[in-house]
Amino acid sequence: MAYKEKICPKCNAAHNKRGEYCSRSCGNQKPHTPETLAKLSITQSNHMNSGHDSAQQSIYSFTQAQNPTPEPVAPPTKTPLKSNQFVSDGDIWTEV
Numbered sequence: 001m002a003y004k005e006k007i008c009p010k011c012n013a014a015h016n017k018r019g020e021y022c023s024r025s026c027g028n029q030k031p032h033t034p035e036t037l038a039k040l041s042i043t044q045s046n047h048m049n050s051g052h053d054s055a056q057q058s059i060y061s062f063t064q065a066q067n068p069t070p071e072p073v074a075p076p077t078k079t080p081l082k083s084n085q086f087v088s089d090g091d092i093w094t095e096v
Helices: 034-048 053-066
Strands: 085-088 091-094
Touching: 034 053
Parallel strands: none
Antiparallel strands: 085 091
16 A cells, blocks of 8 residues: 655655654654753653662663773682583583
C-alpha cells in the first residue's frame, strides 16, 4: 500500500511511507522546549543530590567517563586440586 509523497521535516527527504518522518532515526529526534529542558535539569539534579545508591552509581559512572583511569583488578586465585582430580583441555576431572 503506497502513501502520498511527503517531505521529511528533519532531513528534507521525499518519501511515501506512513507518518511524517522518513525513518526511525529522523522520527526519534523530538525537539524539547527550553522549559522542558529546565524541568529535566532540575529533576536530574535532585536525583543526583538525593544520596540513593542509583544516584551514587550514576555519579561514579559519569566521573569515570570524564576521567578514565583503570581500576585495579584483583589477581586471579587458583583453587587447589584434590588428590584424585586432574585438568584436561580446561576441564576438571575426578578419578573414581
